[in-house]
Amino acid sequence: MPGTALITGASSGLGAEFAEQLAARGQDLVLLARSADRLAELAARLGRAHGVRAEVLVQDLAEPDAARRVGAELAARGLAVDLLVNNAGFGTCGRFEENGAGRDHDQLMVNVVALVGLTHEVLPGMLARGAGAVLNVASTAAFQPTPYFAVYGASKTFVLDFGLALRQEYRRRGIKVLTLCPGPVETGFFEVIGTRKAAVTGSFAQPGPVVRAALRALDRDRAYVTPGLSNLVAAHLAPRRPRTLAAVVAERISRGARDAEKTAPPAPRAAERAA
Template sequence: MTRTGKTALITGASSGIGAEFAAALAARGDDLVLVARTLPRLEALAAQLRQHHGGRVEVIAQDLTEPDAAARVVDELAARGLSVDLLINNAGFGSAGRFEDLGVDSEHDQLMVNVVALAGLTRRLIPGMLERGSGEIVNVASTAAFQPSPYFATYSSGKAFVLNFSLSLWSEYRGRGIKVLAVCPGPTETPFFDTIGTRDAALGRMGSAAAVVASALRALEHNKGYVVPGASNFAAAHLMPRRPRTLVARIAELVTRGLADGGRPISPALSSATA
């Protein structure tokens, strides 16, 4: 296989969308750095990718809830003599329910992974990309980023940060050799909903992780800034009225209220969660 000469770092690489990114990038000839908490799963995936596609596949076991997680990952890259051409901030998890019932520590950890580690890795790797004159960053957000999502308050707010952060950097680095993309999937067949504890949190038809990755790589090639994979997800994200915001929040609460009491949401249209 012809190698691209590029190295991609993928967080949350051991399953779901992260594993699909790893497979797609290995298949096109990229070298990989896979980051997640669980070393045995990373090593098993790395061995499989080397066998099927060849190339260099490194693994870094790192808990991204730790305050210095991004610094540790970048230090490990330096120790191994690795530079990153494509950063995929995929790691993330969510919670659903009444905010006062959700664990304080788990909500904190969610923000550390979904927001702090993502921004930290981006900040630490962009200077090298600028120095080399090229680079690509993919941040996995969600359709939940487009409106308030009661009973997904921490998750949707964190993903709103990811979307706005990505678009800000996309605009900032246009013309400077760096592409930045926010990927905003709807409900996707991943272990995400096992973490939440109910598949009732999937407001809409489940898509495939492979389709999300294919859509993301196409959008990245064309420097789109953001992409919402799937026509129905795009409609749900963009056709919801944007003003007044309090009305949007009240409508969304009606949709997701069932999750507060362990039941199903009453409508599949307005907000979504994805890994």
């Protein structure tokens, strides 16, 4: 896809991998995260390696007016976004009352509010040009209730349903909408949560294959993609169980993550760096 891609959470993990693979396709980039130094280094490297234009946009997506600020900065720089990759997000793990209201608030601001707001900012321009794409990063947690990941799982269910709904609205108006639902991926996500046992399956994918699967699915105008056979099977089986039974099963699977000894997480808003 020609033009410019805006990638959130671009300083590491899946976001940095999206930047790498899109630059290799010849796509110009706007890299957004909180870490200015990391973004600048990545932008310079990709510009040299692939001859693309790579701009840096530093913004904390947990702030209430983050999407408006991003939209204003894009307009000021004369940048039109042809592909929005809503990748930034983070999770919490543990008993709901122990996670803290402030942390869960920031989680929802990044995972849900900023994602919707950025889509509002760039979609009108795509419609005016008659083409564009939105790629939202959800999770296999989107397919069932997830005790001890209650807010994270619910936020990813929102992302999946939001993406599927938008796809139906815009598929005949030149806009592609894909939702990526990966299982555990080797990124900074689990450092933020504080334990690798949050990957309840015990296995991790690498960012490269996950992003390649997502971009292939986008090229084919798929509605959603769940990379990995076991993830695909689980995603298709979960919605066929009664919701209460799915919650019971998920609670038993998630107990290990709940009870794991956790390392101290970074400050809540630093978690935006995780994909």
